[in-house]
Amino acid sequence: MRRVLPAVCLFFLSPIVGEMLLGATSIDAIGLIPMMALLYGGGTLLIREVVRRTRRGWCSILLLGAAYALLEEGLLDQMIFNGHYSGNYDMVHVTYVPFLGTGVFGLLSVLAVHGVWSVTVPIALMEGMVPDRADEPWLGRAGLAVTAALFGLGIVIVGGGTYSDTHFMAPWPELAGTAAAIVLLVVAVFRIRRPGPGRADRNAPRPLVAGAASLVLTSAFMIVLQANWWGVGAALAVAVVALALGLYWSRARGWGRPHVFALAAGATLTYVWDGFGQTPDEGSGGAINLAGHVLLAVASAVFLYVAAKRVRKRSGAERLGSGTA
Template sequence: MSKPRLRRRIAPALGLFVLAPFVGELLLGNLAISEFGLALLLAPLYGGGALLIRETARRAGRGWPAMVLLAAAYALIEEGPVDQLLWNDAYAGHDLLHGESFLPAIGMNVGLTVTILALHTVWSICVPIAVVEAFVPDRRTEPWLGVPGLVVTALVYLGGVNLVFWGTLAEEDFMASPLQFASIGVVIAALIVLAFRVGRDPRPPLPGPAPSPWAVGAASLIGTSAFWGPANLVTADWYEWVNVAVWCVVAVAGTVLVLRWSRMDDWRPVHVFALAAGATLTYAWTAFPVQPETPGSATLDLVGNTVFAAVAVLILIGAGRAVTRHAGGAVALDR
């Protein structure tokens, strides 16, 4: 394979490897700009996971339903067996378990669980995949890596898993029970199996035009903001179950709408990008009230959030231009 062709295939894979931890930690506001190096250490976990999910699904001929389910499995893997946030009542010095939605029978908090499912499924995995695929719309459904690259990606991801597991264990000195590990393992396995069983048969198209990409992006921004905005701004205990209810409404309504819209004749890759762009902008604005895991200077936090938001907007502009040109220019974008 010629070097230009190799670079053409590898470039989007490297882009996804870098973008996933950027969105998942820095744009989220979880890490301050002074902790940029820590985001690089998390790249094998986030970037390796996103790339492995994308390549596995695309090589199997699967699309977004499979990637969403695999992303949900990734979320439970990271916050379950890997760093054990789902069960640790003193994670990073905070008790995130014993709130209003804590269920003693399973030792888990419903609000925390749906939150990590939303954050990792939507933002850590699906948003970076959709944005990078928008940069290369002519190769969005093709594998970017060969078998050797896929093996290397899997090894890098496993290295990231081990790094976070042992690092968190040393820092937190917490180990969940065998029953908790086994229970979540069953759920993770079910999600992975289901991912490769859905979407095998094409769904019949629906009559009528899909909403414009601008409308789809606005719906994504409003829906994701309705969940994640109040989750950061409202700190009262009573809101915990309300947030769970909001998550359920947004998740169900969003799934129903996207499944319906995607069956319409003029649904295009630019619509998928619009969904990701709306969710990205939600992270950009909600990062400002988020307190980083390691408290520091409020000024430095403001600067970091501003810089990361600006970088995200520039990335979206580049991806939007690429996918719009492929769709036929501004006319196609406005349909």
């Protein structure tokens, strides 16, 4: 059990970050987390295991996270095609593009929310908690089979349950296009080069600088992303800057796990403050929701503090061992 404990924790951490820390699920609906974990946690854990087993990097995780976003919101609950999916928002008809069959605002929202926060951030956080095992697989064949089965069960529950509730089915061209996009993203994962150590003639910034930049840029993304073309354009610009800066820094000398964890920590803190202003889709609002989010904010701070100490300790030991050698 101790060997697979990080995998079990990641299984539940993904929906906790993706739903509860975001503010979409209130604390009194925490009983839904095990069911949400079937899809969220199962998908995230499978993505992490595939990437680590094939020795690929964070770009691969982001691409597979985007594929997961399209699977959940495009093929299963079909939120990006159903304007009546929620009474709180309509992601289809604002910034609508006929060729896509949906709005750019909704598409950009789900790609960011799931690709970054539901998948990539939880993986980086959990690997920060166990830095000595961050680069190795956490599951054996039996664990992979169980995870795949749970993920498949999540697909059935979300897809079948949503259709039973909404009786909505998107037109086949939209579904076929979404499926094709998912396949292309998966293919791209295995076409990009495996990451290597930074060799550029420059030094990586301090992890604190990387974390601060992550907090500023992810916060800016959340603030400027509005349901209009100006907001979408501004959010896309912020996303491009963030990706370009991350690629630029990752190729510098000295870039390592402390920097990756710092990026995830900054993005986590953005969810902490942004969640206070969200109206939950599941559970109660008002004082109960506020108290629950305060509790989550405190728990997040403790988690980040403990993981940061472990990452720093592991990094120091690796530098000492390298210097001794």
